[in-house]
Amino acid sequence: MNPVIRTDQLTRHFGNVRAVDGISFEVPAGIVFGFLGPNGAGKTTTIRLLLGLLEPTAGRAEVFGLDTHTSGGQIREKCGALLEHTGLYERLTAEDNLEFYGRVWRLDAAQRQARAKELLQSFGLYDRRRDNVGTWSRGMKQKLAVARALFHRPQLVFLDEPTAGLDPVAAAALREDLQNLVSRQGVTVFLTTHNLAEAEKLCSQVAVVREGRLLAVGSPHSLRGQENNRVEVAGRNISATALAALRALPEVTGAELRDNTLDVTLLPGADSAQIVASLMQNGVLVDEVRKGRASLEEAFLDLVEEEEK
Amino acid sequence: MITDIITMIGKEFKEIFMLRGSFRSTVMNLLIIVGMAGVFFPAQMGPLWLTNPVGILTWSWLPLFLVMGVVADSFAGERERHTLETLLASRLPDRAILLGKISAAVLYGWSIAVLTILLGAVTVNVMHFSGQILFYPLVTFFGAVLLSFLAALLISSIGVLVSLSSSTTRQAYQKMSMAFLIFWLLPTLLLQFLPAKIVGPLIQTLSRLNWTQVATGVIAFLVAANVLMLFFAISRFRRDRLILD
Numbered sequence: 156m157n158p159v160i161r162t163d164q165l166t167r168h169f170g171n172v173r174a175v176d177g178i179s180f181e182v183p184a185g186i187v188f189g190f191l192g193p194n195g196a197g198k199t200t201t202i203r204l205l206l207g208l209l210e211p212t213a214g215r216a217e218v219f220g221l222d223t224h225t226s227g228g229q230i231r232e233k234c235g236a237l238l239e240h241t242g243l244y245e246r247l248t249a250e251d252n253l254e255f256y257g258r259v260w261r262l263d264a265a266q267r268q269a270r271a272k273e274l275l276q277s278f279g280l281y282d283r284r285r286d287n288v289g290t291w292s293r294g295m296k297q298k299l300a301v302a303r304a305l306f307h308r309p310q311l312v313f314l315d316e317p318t319a320g321l322d323p324v325a326a327a328a329l330r331e332d333l334q335n336l337v338s339r340q341g342v343t344v345f346l347t348t349h350n351l352a353e354a355e356k357l358c359s360q361v362a363v364v365r366e367g368r369l370l371a372v373g374s375p376h377s378l379r380g381q382e383n384n385r386v387e388v389a390g391r392n393i394s395a396t397a398l399a400a401l402r403a404l405p406e407v408t409g410a411e412l413r414d415n416t417l418d419v420t421l422l423p424g425a426d427s428a429q430i431v432a433s434l435m436q437n438g439v440l441v442d443e444v445r446k447g448r449a450s451l452e453e454a455f456l457d458l459v460e461e462e463e464k
Numbered sequence: 465m466i467t468d469i470i471t472m473i474g475k476e477f478k479e480i481f482m483l484r485g486s487f488r489s490t491v492m493n494l495l496i497i498v499g500m501a502g503v504f505f506p507a508q509m510g511p512l513w514l515t516n517p518v519g520i521l522t523w524s525w526l527p528l529f530l531v532m533g534v535v536a537d538s539f540a541g542e543r544e545r546h547t548l549e550t551l552l553a554s555r556l557p558d559r560a561i562l563l564g565k566i567s568a569a570v571l572y573g574w575s576i577a578v579l580t581i582l583l584g585a586v587t588v589n590v591m592h593f594s595g596q597i598l599f600y601p602l603v604t605f606f607g608a609v610l611l612s613f614l615a616a617l618l619i620s621s622i623g624v625l626v627s628l629s630s631s632t633t634r635q636a637y638q639k640m641s642m643a644f645l646i647f648w649l650l651p652t653l654l655l656q657f658l659p660a661k662i663v664g665p666l667i668q669t670l671s672r673l674n675w676t677q678v679a680t681g682v683i684a685f686l687v688a689a690n691v692l693m694l695f696f697a698i699s700r701f702r703r704d705r706l707i708l709d
Contacts, residue, residue: 169708206553209704227703232555242550244475246482255478258471259554287482303550 157220159184159311159343160205164214167200167367174200176367177214182360187337187344189358189375191351191455197367198347199239202313205345206231218311235309237317241300245289249280249299252288253306260307274302277332279325293320301329305336311343312336318353330357351452361451363458370458378454386427388417388434389443397437404433468556472564473571480534480572497530498576502583510592513584517604517675520581521611528615531573532644535623536636538565539706544632552703562624562701566694569620570613577612581605607679614686621693628700 160182167175175197182188190198203209205218207227216223218230243252250271257267275281278298288296297320304312317333318326330353336342348354354361355375362372371378393412401410401417406425411418419430431444484490506513513519542548551561585599599605623640630636655663 203707207703208549208552208707228555228557231553234553236550236553238549238553240546240549242547242553244479244547245545247475247478251478255471255475256554258474259468259556261467 166213178369186359189354189361192364235304236313237304355451468560476568502580506584506587535569539627540630540636573616
């Protein structure tokens with residue numbers, strides 16, 4: 156299946172600043188694709204390039220097989236977007252905001268009314284639909300902006316930090332909605348977020364960017380896997396002898412004892428059974444062995460640190 | 465394209481009527497302006513308001529200054545309130561956004577101008593009824609209606625250009641106010657300082673003017689200026705520039 160998004164050495168400079176610096180990646184259809192990076196990494200510029208709002212300095216990008224430089228209008232036709240700001244008309248009501256964008260996407264009156272009701276109810280905003288949006292809380296505005304991005308049932312949605320400002324319950328509900336959108340309707344979501352736990356839960360694939368450069372791309376599992384060499388052992392009677400014996404094993408590169416838990420670092424590909432055997436031989440009563448997998452956050456920080464070096 | 469322009473006009477109108485914070489306050493503001501130009505001045509001038517074209521041609525311009533406030537807010541306001549990028553990320557074509565904003569400002573100013581002209585005739589008939597219903601000479605009436613349309617369009621086109629390059633509504637409004645103050649006040653002030661030997665013949669020449677010819681000339685000038693300004697506004701509208709500004 157053709158990817159929904161494909162970039163090839165996509166580059167955008169602003170004077171001497173390389174906001175996006177030769178990034179190449181593909182986004183398959185029907186997944187949540189996480190675009191992760193610290194502030195100023197080039198995430199927003201990438202979205203603007205993909206929507207055809209900015210011209211690339213070099214390289215190219217395709218969305219739905221259309222060149223973003225020459226077919227921006229056709230691309231925007233099929234996309235929904237929640238950008239850096241909510242983009243809501245605060246002097247208008249929630250209904251007016253949705254009504255306007257419904258008309259923009261040429262939904263008929265019955266569709267607009269039904270869809271507005273459906274989304275406002277699902278986001279818990281229906282009772283305040285006739286209030287000016289300017290009187291709403293930040294979280295409510297954020298929910299409405301997400302509703303607006305999804306209003307016309309786009310095939311591809313760009314969401315720039317969609318859960319920022321949402322309370323944990325609303326954020327969880329939104330994540331569930333996004334998952335349903337992807338699984339039931341086959342929508343592709345291009346998501347930027349600082350919340351790596353969120354990316355881990357939601358995204359099938361992630362790309363890590365820093366200072367405009369792509370550091371890694373793949374599934375969260377594969378990115379975490381790069382650090383899959385830690386083992387945690389919880390037990391009793393962990394003596395200094397047992398610890399020394401453990402450190403002497405050729406496959407062990409480090410071992411630290413913290414509150415009856417051993418944090419052991421192994422050589423890549425090493426078998427953890429050896430360390431359990433060694434500990435038992437030295438009188439340790441092993442309660443639990445947990446194969447350590449770095450969280451996406453740790454993998455992300457490692458990638459960023461590596462790049463800094 | 466037409467549907468998209470109408471969609472933009474609808475949204476703009478909703479925003480215009482909330483421009484002063486609430487619908488009520490905007491309507492009150494409008495009533496004052498319409499009251500001045502459509503009731504107060506015609507009542508003062510009486511039937512002369514309908515027969516002398518100078519009054520109507522002068523005061524029918526007044527509501528058009530409303531256009532300035534609306535059009536200054538068009539792009540600069542959207543940029544200031546962070547709604548512009550979302551609008552630009554929608555499927556609306558460039559021209560629909562631009563022409564929608566210009567059309568909304570024109571319709572707003574022009575409809576108030578026409579309302580004021582008609583209200584002026586009603587006021588004169590109510591306040592100075594002399595047994596028969598009076599109305600403007602048709603040439604004057606249609607001339608004023610056409611002039612106010614062309615003037616609203618010109619102000620809107622210039623205003624959109626100013627708004628496109630301004631970071632806030634206030635900045636856009638200040639730039640436009642300065643330009644229009646110079647345009648309106650400078651000739652009046654200069655007239656005060658002209659020596660009597662120039663002013664006398666000037667007034668005589670003005671009084672001998674054929675106002676139909678003057679109006680035709682002004683209309684021709686406005687049409688040309690509008691075409692030029694619209695062309696310029698369309699060529700200046702670029703999504704990437706708007707986002708980066």
